Amino acid sequence: MKSCSGSNGSSSKVDRKTVEKNRRIHMKNLCFKLGSLIPKEERNTKDPISQHDHLDQAATYIRNLKARIEKLKQRKNRATDTDGQPRDGEGGHEIPTEEIGLPVVEVTHRDPVLEVVLITGQRKKFMFYKVIGVLVEEGVEVVNASFSVVGDRIFYTVHCQATSSRGGVDASRISERLKVLIQ
16 A cells, blocks of 8 residues: 555655656746747846846836836826816916927837837917928838827827838937928
8 A cells, every 4th residue: 555655655755856847847948938028128138037027027018118118108297188178287278289399200210110200289380291391311211101180289100110120210310300390
């Protein structure tokens, strides 16, 4: 009988070792998958990194995204209140559009994708086809363009893709050209 229970005891040790090995392999795969979700621009190094470093980078990236989301929410809330009108936060008096930093130009580049966000007041007149022209001149292909009107603001969003990888896309130059165009 002792030999029978002894074999069961070693069998359970093998099972536990196998289960633990499988758990470590699974965790390693999950860490690798998590690390692969971090954009190249956000990674600290191009060299292979440890699982611990993958987790640290992912945690930092998530914290940065949360902070960015909060900043954008605050910016949106400052720009408009519930009825879509700009307010100053004190007495609720309207602020002229010029005083709250319009127009806004944001260019986000994550190779090969480029996103352009323009925010203007309804009184600001410019030719949208000229924005598209600047983007094409800078070596990107417009994939999608849309706009929406909220209160007295117009939000334009343009999604682009780099057409050539030779020279790359200079997001700061595009941003400056667009600022000059819609000022």
